[in-house]
Amino acid sequence: MKLYNKADDYIDGLLESYASLTNPKSFFLNAGAGAGKTRSLVNLLVNISKNNGNYLKKTNKKIAVITYTKVASEEIISRTPENILFDISTIHSYVWNLIKGYNRNIKEALLLFCDKEIDTYISKEKLTKSQEAKLNSLYLKKSELEGKQIFNYSPESSINEKGSLTHSEVLKLFCFLLDSNELFRKLVCYKYPIILIDECQDTNKEVLEAFLKLNRNNKICLGLFGDIMQRVYLDGKADLIQSLNGLEMPEKKVNWRSYGRIVKFTNNLRTNIDNLEQEVCTEDRVNKGLLRICLVNHESPRNKVEEDILIKIRTHVVNENIDSEYSPYKLVLEHRLAAERNNFLKLFDAFKSSKDTDRAMDGDSREHTFFKQIVIPLYLAWKANDDFNLHRILKINSNRFEELNQKNTDAYRILGNIGNDFKKLLETFNDDISVGNVCEAILKSNLFDVPAKLKDDFQEETGWKFASEVDFRELVSFYKYNDGVSDIITQQGSKGLEYNHVQVIIDDYSAKGNLFSYEKLFGVKKKSAKDIDNEAQGKETTLHKTNRLFYVACSRAIKSLVLIIYTANQQRVKEFFINNEFASEEEILIL
Ligand SMILES: Nc1ncnc2c1ncn2[C@@H]1O[C@H](COP(=O)(O)OP(=O)(O)OP(=O)(O)O)[C@@H](O)[C@H]1O
Secondary structure: OOOEOOOOOOHHHHHHHHOOOOOOOOEEEEEOOOOOHHHHHHHHHHHHHHHHHHHHHHHOOOEEEEEOOHHHHHHHHHHOOOHHHEEEEEHHHHHHHHHOOOHHHHHHHHHHHHHHHHHHHHOOOOOOHHHHHHHHHHHHHHHHHHOOOOOOOOOOOOOOOOOOOOHHHHHHHHHHHHHHOHHHHHHHHHHOOEEEEOOHHHOOHHHHHHHHHHHHHOOOEEEEEEOHHHOOOOOOOOOOHHHOOOOEOOEEOEEOOOOHHHHHHHHHHHOOOOOOOOEEOEHHHOOOOEEEEEEEEOOOOHHHHHHHHHHHHHHHHHHOOOOOOOOOEEEEOOHHHHHHHOOOHHHHHHHHOOOOHHHHHHOOOHHHHHHHHHHHHHHHHHHOOOHHHHHHHHHHHOHHHHHHHOOOOOHHHHHHHHHHHHHHHHHHOOOOOEHHHHHHHHHHHOOOOOOHHHOOOOOHHHOHHHHOOOEHHHHHHHHHHHOOOOOEEEOOOOOOOOEEEEEEEEOOOOOOOOOOOHHHHOOOOOOOHHHHHHHHOOOOOHHHHHHHHHHHHHOOEEEEEEEEEEEOOHHHHHHHHHHOOOOOHHHEEEO
8 A cells, every 4th residue: 555645634624614504614725736626625515415415405505616617517516416405507607596587686787887887988078989989889788778677698608699698797796786785695695505616716806705705794604725826817816815814724735636746846836936835645656757848949840849759758758667658638828829739720710810719719609519510520420431420410400301290291202302412412522621612512402500600601700701711621620629629728728637648838939929928937038117017016927927827737747747848048948947946957858
């Protein structure tokens, strides 16, 4: 039996005592990556269910568990028994379930928000053209609101149906009601005596403040789980630690995810920030784990460099018995870098040309659903010569079979026609077909309902107009990436996940955003005047944000971590790692 680190064994019992229904104590479990925060949260749910399940059922109370993503809620739901006792959801679903139906209050609040905004414009001496336009749109919104009785919202949808509440409105309404409506506040406290929030460092700051205030004035248990070093979204509360007066602050010390070398490296990334130092979980892991830092000239061809690194590290991993195989996950800064490596760059650029790139890229629109549910499976079944699946997809999705349900139909003729149209459709498929050609062929076949935006007038602002000219294979690759099936993921998107082998791709030169700058972090690029100014005022700078993202990405690794850094100054980056004692000479490869 390998000796394991017992330093945190007492934590789950402590949380259980805090989550008492008679003597609740609110807490913030602050712990580094891989410390088992999510595991402690799930254990707490199991304990609550054991200790208070019957009482909660009898009184119709529940435990609220708020996660950052839907995937995280699903993960917790799958690991939790007696789900009936818990409301496990994202913040948007949770707050909407609480406020929906309060139509009169919602209307009053929205009118109030509108009036406040109108007042700020009216009080200005002179308005610019865009401010005038905004003011007019507010008057219009106000008059529409006045005639509205029922408010709708769809938490999971990225498409904002006309007239439905927006994501930020729903959060704002919740905070407003919690603050101003005593009955609503009482209802929340009665229904949810324990409210647990995972990844609280990234929870919307207004909502978190509202919960903290609720906790100060009421007898509930607010349980926060998080790591301030892993705040990667701008919406989170930057001064979280300073606002936790009165909360218990247990800390977990052990890292249950990574091997020793990686734990040492990620600990180093926190020095001078909060000095949180983690311990390795078992004795046999202490001297294990691989770290390599590959410094590459930023003008080098990406594919060739990365292929060479893959071969080199694979040989090392296998020969040194670190693992029997090496298939790393690549963590990149932006979708664009993933597109370059996953063969959908033209499609990415097409989506980038749309008015709302995020929406075009998120894969949630009606057009995306059409492709994902029908067209891609058809194309893949055609490529695989899979007759069974081809006909299955046709049967499930084609509207033409409805004709068979009518009286006195000639089933033989109808099925014959469908078969002919399907055959013609498949004949148009080929390896070089474009997205537009596929849509055209599907429209012509009259077998499926094609969304309006994909019909002949491909609409420009959605990005589909340019996408129509792109090779259909790019769309196939895009959906693989979008569904998380590919081995490339963004650094932000990797939060909460873990992989045996990780390559963090650092390439400021291919990334187009300016929120992060690794070259500044490594001292290759000078800090901007704004950075220096922010620093002097104790405010957050690009360097802080980049360091946190770097920590999140590196701490996903279990057995090996390889940094591939494209830089304008390999020597300077080397000095950064050596001088800070982050890595040794042998761990750095200049390529
Ligand atoms: N006490 C434990 N014993 C064994 N394995 C554990 C223990 N605690 C956590 N783990 C494992 O360690 C890994 C990390 O746990 P978890 O995802 O809960 O950490 P986390 O603190 O939420 O991490 P992060 O903040 O990096 O997302 C998981 O594989 C989990 O199963």
